[in-house]
Amino acid sequence: MIDIVNRKFTAPGGYSKELDTISEKVKAGERITDDEGLLLFEKASLAFAGSLANYIREKRHGDITYFNRNFHIEPTNACIYSCNFCSYSRLYAHREEAWELNVEQMMDMVRKYNGKPITEVHIVGGVHPKMNLDFFAELLRKIKAHRPELHIKGFTAVELDYMFRKAKMNNEEGMKFLHEAGLDSLPGGGAEIFHPEIREQICADKVNADGWLDIHATAHRLGMHTNATMLYGHIEKYFHRIDHMSRLRNLQDETGGFNTFIPLKFRNKDNDMRHVAESSIVEDMKMYAIARIYLDNFPHLKAYWPMLGRQNAQLSLAFGVNDIDGTIDDSTKIYSMAGAEEQNPSMNTAELVMLIRQVKRKPVERDTLYNIVRDYSSLDIREIEGNPLLN
Ligand code: V47
Ligand code: SF4
Numbered sequence: 513m514i515d516i517v518n519r520k521f522t523a524p525g526g527y528s529k530e531l532d533t534i535s536e537k538v539k540a541g542e543r544i545t546d547d548e549g550l551l552l553f554e555k556a557s558l559a560f561a562g563s564l565a566n567y568i569r570e571k572r573h574g575d576i577t578y579f580n581r582n583f584h585i586e587p588t589n590a591c592i593y594s595c596n597f598c599s600y601s602r603l604y605a606h607r608e609e610a611w612e613l614n615v616e617q618m619m620d621m622v623r624k625y626n627g628k629p630i631t632e633v634h635i636v637g638g639v640h641p642k643m644n645l646d647f648f649a650e651l652l653r654k655i656k657a658h659r660p661e662l663h664i665k666g667f668t669a670v671e672l673d674y675m676f677r678k679a680k681m682n683n684e685e686g687m688k689f690l691h692e693a694g695l696d697s698l699p700g701g702g703a704e705i706f707h708p709e710i711r712e713q714i715c716a717d718k719v720n721a722d723g724w725l726d727i728h729a730t731a732h733r734l735g736m737h738t739n740a741t742m743l744y745g746h747i748e749k750y751f752h753r754i755d756h757m758s759r760l761r762n763l764q765d766e767t768g769g770f771n772t773f774i775p776l777k778f779r780n781k782d783n784d785m786r787h788v789a790e791s792s793i794v795e796d797m798k799m800y801a802i803a804r805i806y807l808d809n810f811p812h813l814k815a816y817w818p819m820l821g822r823q824n825a826q827l828s829l830a831f832g833v834n835d836i837d838g839t840i841d842d843s844t845k846i847y848s849m850a851g852a853e854e855q856n857p858s859m860n861t862a863e864l865v866m867l868i869r870q871v872k873r874k875p876v877e878r879d880t881l882y883n884i885v886r887d888y889s890s891l892d893i894r895e896i897e898g899n900p901l902l903n
Pocket of ligand 2 (some may be wrong): 591599715
């Protein structure tokens, strides 16, 4: 790690005074304002935002880059909602391509990992009108009975909002019920863009910003950790991104329950927003960098590699990102159907470790809550490849 505390990040052009103030604040560990966040989007070069973000990343995490070993279950792709950016939902338009798994089929997927050293199952899908709270509670109990130590990260606030309302429970009652059944933490999906100007145009019929935030606040109050996402790079303006991150930063000040922020790049294949161009890679890296600078109270920033592709995920490690999610297997459909870089996202541990090492960072396996499982930074790669427990 290079000590750059005293290095000056000089901003070019007409806004250099304001940008210099941001640089001073970052070096002093102070929070930037919403206006300053907006200025970074509008006026800062990628190099300027990136060097500040990398400074914060290295101060907090050094070269450590986390990954975890998980697998995904997608109970269904049928969904009562009709988000315009979604290429996944198959309830109405393409019924013949819809799937729904019963509890036993999902337990078969869990059993497939018997003896394999995964630490997390990630369960997210569409909002199926018939999959209710009791159905998912049964699944959670069965997973825990089969493999008690497996961390269950499941259900977006959108799925939970529907389940709770259908069961006539408030957020606290519903969350307690699922937590007692075995739900450990929540993924960050369903956040999209909170600002109503955009939310009403891209996903008008699902839970709104306050509803999403209340579900996460409720989980935090029960001692559960959660993630947060933002779907960016479509019709939103920069101030909508700042508004989104501001609501998250405020809630985090109150609860401290968020682990990770995950910017999700909008992909335009096969959905009702296919006429909207995708963001450039420069824009993507700037998004990561500004998120790292603005969200000073979020410990971690994740690049979801199946969406970005492997090389761009490597690049993001120089722009504030310190986590590249997990090994995953090829059951994840929500992105491949939207045109993500990786059509069959699967990487084994040796591949992930190499990917991180190639860009001179330290690969460290974590569990969902960022406890260190194993440091791979100096393990011989042949040792990893030859050991089924490491691979
Ligand atoms: O909320 C849907 C996104 C999210 C598209 O918490 C799209 O660790 C881009 O929440 N282009 C669900 N994105 C996935 C999710 C997630 C993923 C990885 C890790 C974690 C975590 C959570 O997928 C949705 C939506 O924002 N999405 N369609 C699309 N066309
Ligand atoms: Fe349903 Fe989620 Fe797709 Fe929206 S993004 S239509 S809630 S599956």
